[in-house]
Amino acid sequence: MFVTPAYAQAAGGAGAGAAFAQFIPLILIFAIMYFLMIRPQQKRAKQHREMVGALxxxxxxxxxxxxxxxxxxxxxxxxxxxxxxxxxxxxxxxxxxxxxxxxxxxxxxx
CATH class of the missing domain: 2.30.30.60 (SH3 type barrels.)
Structure with missing residues (x-):
């Protein structure tokens, strides 16, 4: 009827791995956004600064x-x-x- 302390501790340890697994999609979304949007914009801004500097x-x-x-x-x-x-x-x-x-x-x- 009552849960033993050892069983309760084992169940709590699995929650930490599950919490990290929930962040994996967010990390993947950020990586995709970086390579598809942020990085190309930074390259264009750098090219514009160089062009304006060379006037x-x-x-x-x-x-x-x-x-x-x-x-x-x-x-x-x-x-x-x-x-x-x-x-x-x-x-x-x-x-x-x-x-x-x-x-x-x-x-x-x-």
């Missing part, structure tokens, strides 16, 4: 607002972009979406 005078750029222009001057956190003859706009460096290379411009025209 120099004369580069043709596209901003996130869709403005296409040529870099007239580069400062610490901002660049001056000439969007038309004699029209210059100061923008924050991080708003540059793409740097157009001569090969990109030729491919777009074909």
């Amino acid at each position: 120099k005078k004369g580069d043709q750029v596209i901003t996130q607002g869709g403005i296409i222009g040529k870099v007239a001057s580069v400062r610490d956190d901002e660049i001056e972009v000439e969007i038309a003859s004699g029209v210059r706009v100061r923008i924050v460096r991080s708003t540059v979406a793409q740097v157009l290379n001569p090969t990109t411009a030729v491919a777009a025209n074909n």
